[in-house]
Amino acid sequence: MARRGFTLVELVVTMIIIGILAFVALPRLELLRGWDEIGYRDKLRATLEYARKAAVAQRRLVRVSIVNSGLSVDVQAQTPEGEGAAGWLPLTLPGSGANGFAAPAGVTLTPANDTVIFDALGRPDAGKAYVVSGGAGTVTLEAETGYVH
Numbered sequence: 001m002a003r004r005g006f007t008l009v010e011l012v013v014t015m016i017i018i019g020i021l022a023f024v025a026l027p028r029l030e031l032l033r034g035w036d037e038i039g040y041r042d043k044l045r046a047t048l049e050y051a052r053k054a055a056v057a058q059r060r061l062v063r064v065s066i067v068n069s070g071l072s073v074d075v076q077a078q079t080p081e082g083e084g085a086a087g088w089l090p091l092t093l094p095g096s097g098a099n100g101f102a103a104p105a106g107v108t109l110t111p112a113n114d115t116v117i118f119d120a121l122g123r124p125d126a127g128k129a130y131v132v133s134g135g136a137g138t139v140t141l142e143a144e145t146g147y148v149h
Contacts, residue, residue, distance in 0.1 A: 036104040037136035043101065044109070044130060045139050045148050047071055047093065048116070052146040054091060055118035063088060064116045065100075066130075069109040072100030080120060108133040122146040 048064060051073050055062040061076040074088035090099035103109060110131040117125045127143030140149055 034134060034136070037107050037132055037134040040103055040107045040109075041132040041136045041139060044071065044132070047073060047101075048139070048141060048148045050093065051091070051116070052118050052122045052124075052148070055120060056122045059120045061120070062091060062118045064118075066109065066112065066114045066116075069103035069107065069112045070100060074099065106133075107136075116141065118146060 051062045051064045054073075054075065058075060059080050060078075063074045063076075065072045065074070073091045073093060075091040077087045077089045078084045092099055093101070110133075114128065114130075116128060119125075123146050124141055124143060128141045130139045130141075131137075132139070141147075142149075
């Protein structure tokens, strides 16, 4: 009676070929590239909205600095009444424990270097439009209201 099935050598060779194909072919597919850009766009939008709300809630200036497509958020140390030392303190972003984040690899923001300052009424110093690479979209900051869309 003949037995049917695969030998151990056939299985090992098949596994090696699959491993080589996965190592060579999958990185070229760039399956996650679009997701990184969309996620970064959404994080940029949420950070700008949070900075505006923090400026209103704390009645202080809040600064969003964009350096090499990475963001950091700071709040003015001095109160509107003039208490405290002049300068900027890091404003911790919700859920991160940090006051900023970097752009994922291969994702860029235009302009890559910029600063937005929100006043105590939530108005930015100027209206801006930020373009995220890869067609993920544009994040627009309205000059009069600070609305982010």
